[in-house]
Amino acid sequence: MKFLTDFINSIEKTPDVSIEKLLTIISYKEFKKGDSIAKLGEIPSDVYVLKSGVIRSFFTDEKGKEYIRNLFIPVKTTGALGALILNKPSRLSYDCLTECKVYSINFNKFKKLTKEDKAISNLYSTILEYIFLTLESKIYDLSVLNATERYLKLKKQIPDIEHLIPQYHIASYLNITPVQLSRIRKEIYSK
Amino acid sequence: MKFLTDFINSIEKTPDVSIEKLLTIISYKEFKKGDSIAKLGEIPSDVYVLKSGVIRSFFTDEKGKEYIRNLFIPVKTTGALGALILNKPSRLSYDCLTECKVYSINFNKFKKLTKEDKAISNLYSTILEYIFLTLESKIYDLSVLNATERYLKLKKQIPDIEHLIPQYHIASYLNITPVQLSRIRKEIYSK
DNA sequence: TTATCGTATTAACATATGTTAATAGGTTTG
């Protein structure tokens, strides 16, 4: 499993013996477009390493309106971490916007390994640090940037985003309506 | 140091021997209103446990406008964690809105302990998990709630917030102008 | 006490974005 070993070591240099332990609880899976990897209201069991494809996470409000909170592209860890930590039903759904190839990890088994193995505990801390930095940046974007700036930033991060998913999903990720995204695109590309 | 021991154990039950190690790198400090515990553009060295007082973290944009990102009340960990993780100049400032009593922890020494001591590594993971949940909730608030709802939520979390800090700070935390907060308050309290 | 200063409110106007609905393209399906 060179792919996984490399991914783990890119996060935090980890002894082979610890990686061996991790590999025993990791399995490969494929999902189709539209498949869900974690559902609203259900207690999730797994976290994932995304090898290929695009996954979105989203809230749903009382009216059924969806708010995409995050877009995941390879190589990233993904899954309903908040619900896994709390062992409660997830407030977010996660589903595949394209066909996805993932490695699936049982979170409880993983947490058990963190309690037993110092290197794995350190690995987990480092992953949480990365996630912290990502969320902090997301809060900055939502607080300080306007919708046009958020759109340009997304385009910079994922240049072919327009080909990967429909615009109404992009709009939701930017926390605006498709109508407003259309206006912004018109404004930008008319120049 | 019963206060600290209790605080640590409330996060994650930790062996006394590990707590002993932690206590060797922790020191008590007091700050005056307006003092800074981490400055924009400077590489920070410490994280803190807030024992009393109110601390705010904030961005500053090119025009010098401040965006309060978080308000910390006891008992919470605080400090420029993003900058500490990256060992880079902080994009956020942290300062005391009131007199503050804190415990100060050198982050590098703390990180060194996490590499050596499994229990401390687990403690760090658990702290990061809590922070993750807090930030995820903050993103939800910024995405899904309108300003009135964010205000009511803040009032619920910190009922005496109006007495602790001026309204223009509250407005900044809510990501609106003082003018808009005034409108919202008028609307709410006229009912 | 009066003057000063920081803060909050209010009004008037500007702007970004939301809502709804109509329309136009493109793709899929019968």
Add this chain to the structure above:
DNA sequence: CAAACCTATTAACATATGTTAATACGATAA
């Protein structure tokens, strides 16, 4: 091919919030 469907665009209008400036209020200092 035509029908049906999904998506994006556009227009018209509504709303939340920003900006600026004037005013009022409250605390502190002279």
